[in-house]
Amino acid sequence: MEKLKQSKVAHYVDKLAVPAEPGLTNAQLMLTNHDLKPVEPERRQWGPWNFVGFWVADSFNINTWMISSSMISGDQGISWWQSWLCVWIGYSIAGCFICLTGRIGSTYHISFPVVCRSSFGIWGSLWPVFNRAAMACIWYGVQSWIGGECVTLMLRSIWSSYKDLPNSFPDQSTNTRDYVSFFLFWFFSLPAIWFPVHKIRHLFTVKAYFVPAAGLTFFIWAILKAHGIGPIVKQPGKATGSVLGWAMVKGIMSSIANFATLIVNDPDFARFARKPKDALWSQLFTIPIGFAVTSFIGIIVSSSSAVIYGGTPVWNPLDLLGKFLDGANSGERFGVFIISAAFALAQLGTNIAANSISAGTDMTALLPRYLNIRRGGYICAIVGLAMCPWNLLSTSNNFTTYLSAYSVFLSSIAGVMICDYFIVRKGYLQIRDLYSARPSGPYYYTFGFSWRGYTAYICGILINIVGFVGAIGRKVPAGATYLYNLNFFCGFIVASGTYYLLCRFFPIPATSDVWMAVGDDIRNPSVAYGADDDLDRVSSGSPDRYDKKDEEAGIRERKLGNF
Numbered sequence: 001m002e003k004l005k006q007s008k009v010a011h012y013v014d015k016l017a018v019p020a021e022p023g024l025t026n027a028q029l030m031l032t033n034h035d036l037k038p039v040e041p042e043r044r045q046w047g048p049w050n051f052v053g054f055w056v057a058d059s060f061n062i063n064t065w066m067i068s069s070s071m072i073s074g075d076q077g078i079s080w081w082q083s084w085l086c087v088w089i090g091y092s093i094a095g096c097f098i099c100l101t102g103r104i105g106s107t108y109h110i111s112f113p114v115v116c117r118s119s120f121g122i123w124g125s126l127w128p129v130f131n132r133a134a135m136a137c138i139w140y141g142v143q144s145w146i147g148g149e150c151v152t153l154m155l156r157s158i159w160s161s162y163k164d165l166p167n168s169f170p171d172q173s174t175n176t177r178d179y180v181s182f183f184l185f186w187f188f189s190l191p192a193i194w195f196p197v198h199k200i201r202h203l204f205t206v207k208a209y210f211v212p213a214a215g216l217t218f219f220i221w222a223i224l225k226a227h228g229i230g231p232i233v234k235q236p237g238k239a240t241g242s243v244l245g246w247a248m249v250k251g252i253m254s255s256i257a258n259f260a261t262l263i264v265n266d267p268d269f270a271r272f273a274r275k276p277k278d279a280l281w282s283q284l285f286t287i288p289i290g291f292a293v294t295s296f297i298g299i300i301v302s303s304s305s306a307v308i309y310g311g312t313p314v315w316n317p318l319d320l321l322g323k324f325l326d327g328a329n330s331g332e333r334f335g336v337f338i339i340s341a342a343f344a345l346a347q348l349g350t351n352i353a354a355n356s357i358s359a360g361t362d363m364t365a366l367l368p369r370y371l372n373i374r375r376g377g378y379i380c381a382i383v384g385l386a387m388c389p390w391n392l393l394s395t396s397n398n399f400t401t402y403l404s405a406y407s408v409f410l411s412s413i414a415g416v417m418i419c420d421y422f423i424v425r426k427g428y429l430q431i432r433d434l435y436s437a438r439p440s441g442p443y444y445y446t447f448g449f450s451w452r453g454y455t456a457y458i459c460g461i462l463i464n465i466v467g468f469v470g471a472i473g474r475k476v477p478a479g480a481t482y483l484y485n486l487n488f489f490c491g492f493i494v495a496s497g498t499y500y501l502l503c504r505f506f507p508i509p510a511t512s513d514v515w516m517a518v519g520d521d522i523r524n525p526s527v528a529y530g531a532d533d534d535l536d537r538v539s540s541g542s543p544d545r546y547d548k549k550d551e552e553a554g555i556r557e558r559k560l561g562n563f
Contacts, residue, residue, distance in 0.1 A: 018372050023528035027437035031122065032527055033368040035361070038431060039109040039271050040524040043198045046272040050201045051282035054269070057207035058353055059290030060215050061346045062146060062317060063258060065298035067291075069315035071251040072232065072299070078247050079237035080299050086248050087295045088288055090255025095287035097256075097263045099280055100418050105267025106279040108429055108519035112267045112358075113365030116413075117434045118510075119420035119499070120457075122441070123448030126366060128413050128457075132264065133362035133380075135406065138392075139261075140355040141384030144189065145393060147347035148182030149318050150340050155181065156325055157337035174390040186385055189348055193356050193377035198272045200352065207349045214342030218317070219297045221335065222304040230303030232313060249485050253408075255291075256488045260407040263414050265358045276519075317343065356380050408487040409468075412460030415495030416453050423496075424503045427517030430510050435527035442510035452502040460495030 018033050071083035078086075104115050112132075116125035155162045165177040192203060223229055239247045266283075273279040298317070305314040305323075314320040321336050328336065356377040363376030371379075421427060433441045437448070445451070467484020470476035483490055 032435045035372045048278045048282035053208035054204040055286040057204040060211040064294045086251030090252040091291040092288040094259035102266040102270035105270035106273040106276040109271040120453040121445045121450040129362045136355040136359035137383040141389035143351045145389040147185035150344035151181040153340035157333045211342045222301040226304035226307035232303030260410040411488045411491030412495040415492040419496035426512040428512035456495045456499035459498045460491040463494045
């Protein structure tokens, strides 16, 4: 063993290790590093306008642009204003969930993997974290492929011959042109992963100005080209009665499901807020407004396309821009280039926010001794390239349907997290114990796993599992389909309700009888066993219930300056 420690392999392995706080045990080195610890005040640089810019930037993406297409088209489609109402309602509800999970991060300045430890256990949290990291890597590749389509339009705007680039791929699932565009988007995305999260806000600020301006230009251009707003706004809905009701429910749920990943990982960004309210109102109002405006622009532009080219509306904005290029003059080609560049920037921002940073944060929790957010983000990018996303998108196995449907199972994780923090613990967390591997710790539960959290999580999945099978093409009972139409709510309510009842009958340690969120008192805590720091004594206290006397003692200590 001693020889192994002194070998060159061990030397290089130690070189790969990320810097760690002195005095940590081997077990603690598997639980913490700089990117997992609570964010110190110097890095809490996200103000309310940074969150506004973040969500304005995120709302302008291709998925949001097309979100009304499935609601309006088809034999049982609804009218444009009904679909737009669904978007307003769906994203308003999603904004509320975002604010709930983000509140935990903005109060205690901890990320999703650490938040999970309080409800799933110190080691039990690794499964939800791995689950989300794997999905983020897959989505990174898929979103990069869509970004490559934007690059194709940009290059076609400069060199029209790029459209007919000779194909050297023997496989029919892709071609040389599309692969080159995908690789260029992937490669030029790599520098954005380098920046720390508290500084990446500048990317979203730039995107918040440039992308909406380009989207508005596309909106005006399409209307002028069509000499009007097209037939969709005059088209009545085809669905009536209960069919209309369920169509609107599914429209609302699709808006929420589109946000499922961001609902869970909002603490990854909200922990950089200067104070909790900076991440509250800015997100609550910006999310529904931003996404509703983008959806409205998508509806009108697609409606105008039916006038310009005849036939059915072109819902995919990239397909419509491709049509604009056919026979375009130099001015129109420049316009397509700018709008395509804006969509490419939109895809980049969405990929960084929803996938790269999420995967990086999760991988940091999976192997904190050797990975930080930056390294995890680059691993995510490599996996996204290696998975050959064109193969997934070219098959007829409903893979994209599976990915979209799978996201609603994150509602079970959100249900357990939100119930644990707001209802069971009443905002009280013992921060140092979230990084403790001691069996006596309040979040160690049974061998590091919380059976209550896992039972609730599985119950939230089971309520949706039959309908989920139906969503990917299997025949299932009608009742299961109706339940699945309410998928996010079903998973969330069942998981949170089950967790509450289990904690009621089988109480857990480290809870409070009164609301006691003490996160703002955290400065730069040390998590080493026995270390002295300025972390509040409440957060490092004993794993007992927190009662009124403890609250009064805490207030007295704060007045004395002990926090």
